Amino acid sequence: MGAGRKAAQAMFERNKWRILRGDKVMVMAGKDRGQVGTVLKVLRDPDFPRVVVEGLNLSKRHIKRTKDNPGGIVSVESPLHYSNVSLLDPMNNQPCRVAWRYTEGGDKVRVTVGKLATGSIIPRPEVLKQRRKPRNTGAGPGDTAEADAAEVTHTPGDLPSLLKQQLAAAAAAKSAGAGAQQRQYSTAAAAAAADICGSLLCGRGGVLGSAPRLLGGSMRSGHWRGFAAGATL
Structure with a gap:
């Protein structure tokens, strides 16, 4: 490497990603320039961000034959650089730039800006509300068994004898502590009064x-x- 070569600067230092999975974008450079497709995946690499667009930037891949797949040569989508695609304005379907703004209700939304933009809001894709992986609803090793959770171990109004004894002992200790503190205060007050009377008389x-x-x-x-x-x- 040359001594004068500079390190690559991150495109998104503040993590302001404007293209999301499920958006409709237009390819602005390359062999598929002018084509429109849906974003399948966003590779959020700060140094080399890319997106995968459905049906665009295809390349040949050799797939090994398996039990479920016959294999052979297939066409798959290759990632495109993040800067080579642009979002489409939902009103006129023209490529435009996008900026994050806040509505009067405090919601953070994407708004189209630029020469061909209408200033409309680009909603979040519905596909983002769906989980890619189903939620695991089975019992794990750290979960409580269903039979243990359903077991009744306490009846309202019925305290165990040991608990009653502990509550009684705590109440007695509290009462004894209050009495000792009161006696301490009385002794201190009597001593202070004796000192005052002695100074006044003698x-x-x-x-x-x-x-x-x-x-x-x-x-x-x-x-x-x-x-x-x-x-x-």
């Missing part, structure tokens, strides 16, 4: 601490001068 600036000064006495000398005078008053 603390600095308290009632007992300021009584000698109010009576004119002195705590150092041990004499309360003016006590008699205060008493006579």
Whole structure:
């Protein structure tokens, strides 16, 4: 490989695929140019996107003979590049470009744009609503057996004795916890009240601490001068 060769740029970096399986498209280049067909498959390769159109771009293939197939040389559809086909406007059947738009109801739809476009909406093909593979409805290894699912293991209003004991124990534990918490709150409140009363009576600036000064006495000398005078008053 040459040193100056650049890597291929992805065509759909934002995953905006506008051609879907079941759309009617027109081939714009190649040996089947101008032919119209239905898209059978969309190969969503970001680097090399292709589509398979029914009955177009046929090529010969050698099929090996099997028990159910006689084999031989058959014609099969080969993929076309995504850029070589164009969607058809549903109103005038002309090739056009398509852009994603939102309706007033919030639905994301494809709208035709360009010179020959009528601006109409291209609906999603009905084939997309059908499943390619049927849904598996059988029981798997991780599924519950039908007999086990139909078994009645509980009667409304009838609780087992073990469950009753567990509920009673849980209620008793809850009640005991609430009582202990209430006692803890009461002890803390009593301690806080005792601290407040002690500071008011005996603390600095308290009632007992300021009584000698109010009576004119002195705590150092041990004499309360003016006590008699205060008493006579």
